[in-house]
Amino acid sequence: xxxxxxxxxxxxxxxxxxxxxxxxxxxxxxxxxxxxxxxxxxxxxxxxxxxxxxxxxxxxxxxxxxxxxxxxxxxxxxxxxxxxxxxxxxxxxxxxxxxxxxxxxxxxxxxxxxxxxxxxxxxxxxxxxxxxxxxxxxxxxxxxxxxxxxxxxxxxxxxxxxxxxxxxxxxxxxxxxxxxxxxxxxxxxxxxxxxxxxxxxxxx
Amino acid sequence: xxxxxxxxxxxxxxxxxxxxxxxxxxxxxxxxxxxxxxxxxxxxxxxxxxxxxxxxxxxxxxxxxxxxxxxxxxxxxxxxxxxxxxxxxxxxxxxxxxxxxxxxxxxxxxxxxxxxxxxxxxxxxxxxxxxxxxxxxxxxxxxxxxxxxxxxxxxxxxxxxxxxxxxxxxxxxxxxxxxxxxxxxxxxxxxxxxxxxxxxxxxxxxxxxxxxxxxxxxxxxxxxxxxxxxxxxxxxxxxxxxxxxxxxxxxxxxxxxxxxxxxxxxxxxxxxxxxxxxxxxxxxxxxxxxxxxxxxxxxxxxxxxxxxxxxxxxxxxxxxxxxxxxxxxxxxxxxxxxxxxxxxxxxxxxxxxxxxxxxxxxxxxxxxxxxxxxxxxxxxxxxxxxxxxxxxxxxxxxxxxxxxxxxxxxxxxxxxxxxxxxxxxxxxxxxxxxxxxxxxxxxxxxxxxxxxxxxxxxxxxxxxxxxxxxxxxxxxxxxxxxxxxxxxxxxxxxxxxxxxxxxxxxxxxxxxxxxxxxxxxxxxxxxxxxxxxxxxxxxxxxxxxxxxxxxxxxxxxxxxxxxx
Ligand SMILES: Cc1cc2nc3c(=O)[nH]c(=O)nc-3n(C[C@H](O)[C@H](O)[C@H](O)COP(=O)(O)OP(=O)(O)OC[C@H]3O[C@@H](n4cnc5c(N)ncnc54)[C@H](O)[C@@H]3O)c2cc1C
Ligand code: SF4
Numbered sequence: 003x004x005x006x007x008x009x010x011x012x013x014x015x016x017x018x019x020x021x022x023x024x025x026x027x028x029x030x031x032x033x034x035x036x037x038x039x040x041x042x043x044x045x046x047x048x049x050x051x052x053x054x055x056x057x058x059x060x061x062x063x064x065x066x067x068x069x070x071x072x073x074x075x076x077x078x079x080x081x082x083x084x085x086x087x088x089x090x091x092x093x094x095x096x097x098x099x100x101x102x103x104x105x106x107x108x109x110x111x112x113x114x115x116x117x118x119x120x121x122x123x124x125x126x127x128x129x130x131x132x133x134x135x136x137x138x139x140x141x142x143x144x145x146x147x148x149x150x151x152x153x154x155x156x157x158x159x160x161x162x163x164x165x166x167x168x169x170x171x172x173x174x175x176x177x178x179x180x181x182x183x184x185x186x187x188x189x190x191x192x193x194x195x196x197x198x199x200x201x202x203x204x205x206x
Numbered sequence: 207x208x209x210x211x212x213x214x215x216x217x218x219x220x221x222x223x224x225x226x227x228x229x230x231x232x233x234x235x236x237x238x239x240x241x242x243x244x245x246x247x248x249x250x251x252x253x254x255x256x257x258x259x260x261x262x263x264x265x266x267x268x269x270x271x272x273x274x275x276x277x278x279x280x281x282x283x284x285x286x287x288x289x290x291x292x293x294x295x296x297x298x299x300x301x302x303x304x305x306x307x308x309x310x311x312x313x314x315x316x317x318x319x320x321x322x323x324x325x326x327x328x329x330x331x332x333x334x335x336x337x338x339x340x341x342x343x344x345x346x347x348x349x350x351x352x353x354x355x356x357x358x359x360x361x362x363x364x365x366x367x368x369x370x371x372x373x374x375x376x377x378x379x380x381x382x383x384x385x386x387x388x389x390x391x392x393x394x395x396x397x398x399x400x401x402x403x404x405x406x407x408x409x410x411x412x413x414x415x416x417x418x419x420x421x422x423x424x425x426x427x428x429x430x431x432x433x434x435x436x437x438x439x440x441x442x443x444x445x446x447x448x449x450x451x452x453x454x455x456x457x458x459x460x461x462x463x464x465x466x467x468x469x470x471x472x473x474x475x476x477x478x479x480x481x482x483x484x485x486x487x488x489x490x491x492x493x494x495x496x497x498x499x500x501x502x503x504x505x506x507x508x509x510x511x512x513x514x515x516x517x518x519x520x521x522x523x524x525x526x527x528x529x530x531x532x533x534x535x536x537x538x539x540x541x542x543x544x545x546x547x548x549x550x551x552x553x554x555x556x557x558x559x560x561x562x563x564x565x566x567x568x569x570x571x572x573x574x575x576x577x578x579x580x581x582x583x584x585x586x587x588x589x590x591x592x593x594x595x596x597x598x599x600x601x602x603x604x605x606x607x608x609x610x611x612x613x614x615x616x617x618x619x620x621x622x623x624x625x626x627x628x629x630x631x632x633x634x635x636x637x638x639x640x641x642x643x644x645x646x647x648x649x650x651x652x653x654x655x656x657x658x659x660x661x662x663x664x665x666x667x668x669x670x671x672x673x674x675x676x677x678x679x680x681x682x683x684x685x686x687x688x689x690x691x692x693x694x695x696x697x698x699x700x701x702x703x704x705x706x707x708x709x710x711x712x713x714x715x716x717x718x719x720x721x722x723x724x725x726x727x728x729x730x731x732x733x734x735x736x737x738x739x740x741x742x743x744x745x746x747x748x749x750x751x752x753x754x755x756x757x758x759x760x761x762x763x764x765x766x767x768x769x770x
Contacts, residue, residue, distance in 0.1 A: 025620070025621075026598075026620045026621070026624070027620070027621070027624065027625065028621060028622075030622060030625055032629070041625060055288075056285075056287050056288070059287050059288050059301050059302075060287065060301055060302075061301045061302065061303070061304040061659070062304075105621075109604065109620065112604070113603060113604055116603055116604070117603060134307055134308055134309050134310060135307075137310040137704075138307060138310050138311070138312065141310060141311075141598075141599060141704065144594075144598040144599070144604075144618060144620075145594040145595075145598045145599055146594070147598070148590070148593040148594045148597065148598045148624070149280075149281070149285070149590045149591065149593065149594035149598075150281070150590070151590075151593070152589040152590040152592070152593040152594075152628060153279075153280045153281035153285075153588070153589070153590030153591075154279045154280065154281050154282070154590075155281050165298065165299045166253075166282070166285075166288040166289070166298040166299070167251075167253045167254050167298055167299075169282070171279070177589075178589070180625070180628065180629060181589040181628050181629065181631035181632070182561075182631060182632040183565060183588065183589045183631065184565075186277065186278035186279060186431065186434075187278075187417070187429045187430065187431070187565075188416075188417040188418045188420060188421035188427060188429060188438070189407075189410065189417040189420040189421055189427030189428060189429050189438075190368070190417075190427070190428045190429060190430065190563075190566040190567070191410055191411055191417075191428075192368045192369055192428060192563070192566050192567065193366055193367075193368070193406055193410050193411060193428060194366070194367040194368060194369070194371075194372055195366070195367055196364060196366055196367065196398065197364070197367055197371075197375060197385065197397070197398045197572075198364045198385075198387060198397060198398050199364060200363060200364060202387070203387060203388060203389065
């Protein structure tokens, strides 16, 4: 779902963010008695753009640094696979390699960062020697991806690139149908009485 | 503008209460708030335009505007970076305010009139007496009249039962726990949450009223949006969930003595050395969050109610006298989450329905208290929040970890497994773990002179749970898992949240250490504190807001008596 907005980020950063989202929430096929249904994944529903926008709305924009982290970790993951005795990290040649890994290897690469199994002194600033920030970032990758996916984000349609106060629901947030969430409600009539009333408190 | 008698900094859980109480005592109060004001005609587009300067009339409150802002969509409301309910300036095109964390996790706080109570769950239990007596400079008995006053005014009522509460009670009973019929908890047991939420609308089950009509009437509609911000009611002051922006703020305006100025960040408390009184507070330096304009305001007394992170920050950035407990002793109830997924055939006999629908009813309507350990609380939130806090947030990582018990798992879930679990969203519900968190001086809010934002050095947060806290948390996780299994859960997932998640943020300016039992600073006269920071400890694991509010009422009386 390309958009003019995508021009804001280097292509390799975009690829890496698509790859994260695809790792955590791939598209899938659900089989039911009545047939099958394709469930769109995070890439189709533009969650990678939500993720990019979120990281760039932090007090220090971080999307490119996060992308670099993923590439570095991808290199380490590859290196381990092939028992390669040496390797040279060239940030220019390695851009986007995270996105070239299999889903399984991508999850390994993310987990490696999560577990701090990478030399912290070679990380880009502000992650260099900052394990807490690195782990908070990995937590955010997970949390924002699934929050974006299961919330109404997709429903903002073409307004999703607007500043937050100028977004409007213009289409049904399809992920609501994946969870059975009815969306905002005025009231539910599932009132089952009271277990206690203030008036029947034992006298104290 | 007339010089106020008292300036209150922050209009959240504590600030709004003390402003109203002081106003009622006839004092002239100016309340400064860093964030926006939703539902006031002076700020018709609170996130887009700077709007007016301040408001002091209840006639300025507008429920249509309020409902327009609080639109119940979770991404719009709850997004921590750009949501309406976030820790940042009113203009959402600007980033949130920065914090530095020394461990994984983050602080979940909200700026704006109403503060973090805008999206709190309104769970309003009293502290456990055993956590107060002998540990605080006050006794539990001394607190009771203030609890009663706040419970009456909010008001606090026992939560009604909906499906998830019914399931919780069923599981708790089967697991051998007893109902405790009390507000003063001295022994373990389960009970409905005492919530600061109006009783359900008496016509809720009357088909003559449409659901939309009900949402414009007085009373809770069980709509399940407490955490997204409750917009239901006929007027701002009659919104069902009693966040302070709809309870104490309207009441404060009603006194005719309180003026509230949003979009105003206080970055320094001004003091002087008075020959008779010694060091005392005389004013505040502030910065407008839209224009960057700075100003200095003065008053006879200053009340800081900026929350347990910003209050110590403000102290440190104002270079107020040294005290070895400033910012120290931070507790956060070391929270966690345990979630049960059920099969239809197990639910039906208990609920008469195939689903739980966790998005129905108060976000949390039932709890089990255990003095000495803490509490556990049923929890049902909208799906984005559910997925991100239950399945995507864990200290245990993503790899399959050792099972907690036969049908359980721990840690994050991704891919097909996540998709399957979320497909069972309607048949799932969670239990929040709230631990009796031990005070440790090492846990703290400090400032980093090298890291600044427009309001000065930013807060840095250190928190590591003590061994005792960790042991208690594990016991509570076990109790919660057991209740879910007894209720018939087919699967139990223990999220194992990072300890640094800050939802109940307390005890960084402790009573008996930084402030005296009247909440006045030991070292700076006329400087009072009225937020979670003064709680001497974590109340044994009871949600903190009601106690902060009770203390705010008490402090108002003390201020009046001593200085006016
Ligand atoms: C999701 C969630 C659910 C919760 N549910 C519950 C619950 O059910 N029950 C419960 O008891 N607690 C709950 N809490 C915690 C509850 O929100 C807090 O206990 C309560 O809001 C604390 O009140 P406070 O006055 O200390 O701080 P806050 O309510 O955070 O208020 C501080 C105010 O000060 C303002 N401010 C800060 N710094 C400045 C400054 N320098 N200048 C001007 N203004 C400033 C802030 O913008 C804010 O409005 C919940 C919290 C979260 C995140
Ligand atoms: S359930 Fe919560 S959001 Fe809904 S009306 Fe009641 S208090 Fe408001």
